[in-house]
Amino acid sequence: MHLLSNIIRTERLPHEFCPGCAIGQVYHYAAKAVEELGINMDKVVFLSGIGCNSRGVGYVRFDSATTLHGRAIAFATGVKLANPNLTVIVVTGDGDGAGIGGNHLIHAARRNIDLTVILYNNRVYASTGGQLAPTTPYGMYTSTTPYGSLEEPFDLCSLVAAAGAVYVARWTTAHPYKAINSIKKGVLKKGFSFIEIIGQCPTYFGRYILKTTDPVKCLKWLIENSIMKESTSKIPAEELSNKIVVGEFVDKDRPELTEQYRILREKLKLQLV
Amino acid sequence: MGKVLFMSGNDACVEGAIAAGCRFFAGYPITPANEITERMSRRMFEVNGVFIQMEDEIASICAVIGASWAGLKAMTATSGPGFSLMQEGIGYAIATETPCVIVNVQRIGPSTGSIFSQQGDVMQARWGSHGGCYENIVLSPYSIQEMFSLTIESFNLSEEFRVPVILLSEAAIGHLRERLVIPEKINIVNRRRPTVSIKDFKPFKALENEAPPMAFFGDGYRVYYTGHLHTVEGFPVLSLEKYPLAEEVLKRISSKIRLNIHRITMLDARYINDAKIIIVSYGSSARAALRAVNEARKNGIKAGYLRLITLWPFNYQKIRELCSYADVVIVAEVNNGQILYEVQRALPSKNVIPLLKLADTHTPMEVLAKIREVV
Numbered sequence: 001m002h003l004l005s006n007i008i009r010t011e012r013l014p015h016e017f018c019p020g021c022a023i024g025q026v027y028h029y030a031a032k033a034v035e036e037l038g039i040n041m042d043k044v045v046f047l048s049g050i051g052c053n054s055r056g057v058g059y060v061r062f063d064s065a066t067t068l069h070g071r072a073i074a075f076a077t078g079v080k081l082a083n084p085n086l087t088v089i090v091v092t093g094d095g096d097g098a099g100i101g102g103n104h105l106i107h108a109a110r111r112n113i114d115l116t117v118i119l120y121n122n123r124v125y126a127s128t129g130g131q132l133a134p135t136t137p138y139g140m141y142t143s144t145t146p147y148g149s150l151e152e153p154f155d156l157c158s159l160v161a162a163a164g165a166v167y168v169a170r171w172t173t174a175h176p177y178k179a180i181n182s183i184k185k186g187v188l189k190k191g192f193s194f195i196e197i198i199g200q201c202p203t204y205f206g207r208y209i210l211k212t213t214d215p216v217k218c219l220k221w222l223i224e225n226s227i228m229k230e231s232t233s234k235i236p237a238e239e240l241s242n243k244i245v246v247g248e249f250v251d252k253d254r255p256e257l258t259e260q261y262r263i264l265r266e267k268l269k270l271q272l273v
Numbered sequence: 274m275g276k277v278l279f280m281s282g283n284d285a286c287v288e289g290a291i292a293a294g295c296r297f298f299a300g301y302p303i304t305p306a307n308e309i310t311e312r313m314s315r316r317m318f319e320v321n322g323v324f325i326q327m328e329d330e331i332a333s334i335c336a337v338i339g340a341s342w343a344g345l346k347a348m349t350a351t352s353g354p355g356f357s358l359m360q361e362g363i364g365y366a367i368a369t370e371t372p373c374v375i376v377n378v379q380r381i382g383p384s385t386g387s388i389f390s391q392q393g394d395v396m397q398a399r400w401g402s403h404g405g406c407y408e409n410i411v412l413s414p415y416s417i418q419e420m421f422s423l424t425i426e427s428f429n430l431s432e433e434f435r436v437p438v439i440l441l442s443e444a445a446i447g448h449l450r451e452r453l454v455i456p457e458k459i460n461i462v463n464r465r466r467p468t469v470s471i472k473d474f475k476p477f478k479a480l481e482n483e484a485p486p487m488a489f490f491g492d493g494y495r496v497y498y499t500g501h502l503h504t505v506e507g508f509p510v511l512s513l514e515k516y517p518l519a520e521e522v523l524k525r526i527s528s529k530i531r532l533n534i535h536r537i538t539m540l541d542a543r544y545i546n547d548a549k550i551i552i553v554s555y556g557s558s559a560r561a562a563l564r565a566v567n568e569a570r571k572n573g574i575k576a577g578y579l580r581l582i583t584l585w586p587f588n589y590q591k592i593r594e595l596c597s598y599a600d601v602v603i604v605a606e607v608n609n610g611q612i613l614y615e616v617q618r619a620l621p622s623k624n625v626i627p628l629l630k631l632a633d634t635h636t637p638m639e640v641l642a643k644i645r646e647v648v
Binding site: 057058066080082 | 362
């Protein structure tokens with residue numbers, strides 16, 4: 001029996017992901033966080049959109065859905081408002097969550113609805129063949145930027161923080177325990193939590209940009225090019241722009257949406273009587 | 274007799290939804306559907322339900338589907354451009370067999386058009402979502418009473434067949450005000466829930482003429498939904514060779530509707546038996562048609578009236594039976610001709626002629642003039 005058969009649909013293995021893909025790690029972190037928190041797993045919902053990352057929800061043994069491209073957060077908003085007792089976790093990608101679904105991302109953060117969004121960022125559209133994503137670094141060659149990208153990428157943590165999220169963190173798949181810890185914090189947090197995990201994609205980001213399909217080399221590149229938020233002042237700004245800044249960016253409290261619904265309903269009940 | 278009220282079609286729709294058990298509404302402002310969204314924002318809280326104004330119509334339909342998975346009867350209301358934006362979500366609800374109701378208070382198109390009334394979305398309501406291997410249910414109200422009763426019927430059909438039901442209203446009906454009688458007794462249908470053990474539950478296994486029982490998120494059944502072509506267990510079909518029965522679920526999402534067409538079809542037929550000229554219409558056009566047929570009868574013209582309440586699935590057989598005695602069938606609708614061609618398909622050997630208008634609604638005089646023209 002598989003060690004994680006209580007949280008992974010082992011009967012569906014082998015999975016569809018490329019060798020060395022980070023998605024297995026990301027789902028492992030999420031499932032591990034839920035298990036370690038000891039939440040009743042019947043009351044946990046995993047939702048995803050479309051893209052490499054989104055295939056993963058079909059492998060975890062929870063109530064779950066692969067929804068429409070970019071729309072997982074909108075579906076999650078319906079689920080959470082309809083039954084606030086459920087723990088709702090969205091696993092999305094950079095193209096899914098920040099490209100086509102960027103509008104839902106910022107509005108859910110603004111509303112501060114109690115969702116935990118884990119955005120796995122491989123910085124390309126991978127399931128469709130390695131096209132430019134809103135997170136692809138400037139100047140990079142992809143299958144739709146044969147002359148190099150002319151666009152600056154999003155800093156997603158800054159975007160979501162500005163929109164009002166109450167917990168925001170970024171890690172890479174070279175920081176597994178930090179990532180699991182942040183997901184746990186995000187799930188426990190009453191409000192909109194956002195954890196960005198930058199992961200290796202040997203097939204596209206590796207092949208096109210790092211010029212290697214070796215996942216170990218890709219992971220090493222992530223370690224070498226990451227810098228803790230606290231250490232950013234130690235290096236020149238020019239050098240910093242090429243680094244992946246990791247750490248916790250926001251951890252604050254403000255009124256959560258489903259809780260505000262509950263309070264309003266109580267108030268109206270008294271008025272109606 | 275039940276309680277008598279006077280209100281607009283959009284307001285009656287909200288009251289019908291609440292009577293049907295709707296407890297979740299997500300929407301986005303658009304004219305001429307705003308009164309539904311506005312009334313819902315107050316009424317949902319009064320009945321312990323949920324109202325949320327989403328960031329766009331795409332998010333609205335997605336939130337509605339999510340709420341339905343969590344166990345609430347859910348709906349949205351929109352018009353024109355908003356209905357176009359919802360098409361992908363409607364297709365997803367069809368594929369995942371998620372009950373929900375979409376009210377489309379039609380406005381003139383194409384594109385932004387304007388807020389004048391039109392019946393231009395009849396075909397979009399049927400075929401709007403890509404990969405058309407599906408059947409859905411579309412109902413057309415012609416009065417304030419029907420904005421109430423057909424909203425209830427939309428929920429009932431949606432719950433029974435686990436399919437999104439579209440209430441295809443019009444600006445002319447949504448903004449009309451007339452009498453509404455709230456019946457004392459209302460028939461309510463709720464979706465079936467699984468009774469088998471968690472281990473034995475196959476979420477998409479059912480007979481070809483029915484929808485499977487539905488487990489709610491949080492029930493412990495650990496259900497997985499996907500818009501991918503899926504097996505009876507609900508998982509994506511990765512290879513057609515490996516899953517030779519892959520078509521089973523795909524076929525059933527159409528057959529569960531087709532095999533029950535006799536129960537889903539609602540028609541209003543008057544003066545049909547001896548009619549030589551029959552006016553086929555629906556929605557606001559039918560109000561003019563009924564008046565015109567009454568006038569024609571007074572003048573000794575054997576005219577008949579056939580109003581389609583269920584637009585889709587289109588019941589070709591029933592139309593053929595009802596129009597068998599007629600020489601001429603006039604199809605009155607406010608568009609370039611949509612139901613017209615369905616009626617022609619149903620009656621290949623008859624003289625089926627259009628009475629089309631591109632905006633607003635027909636007047637009784639226009640319909641009567643057409644009847645006189647063909648006598």
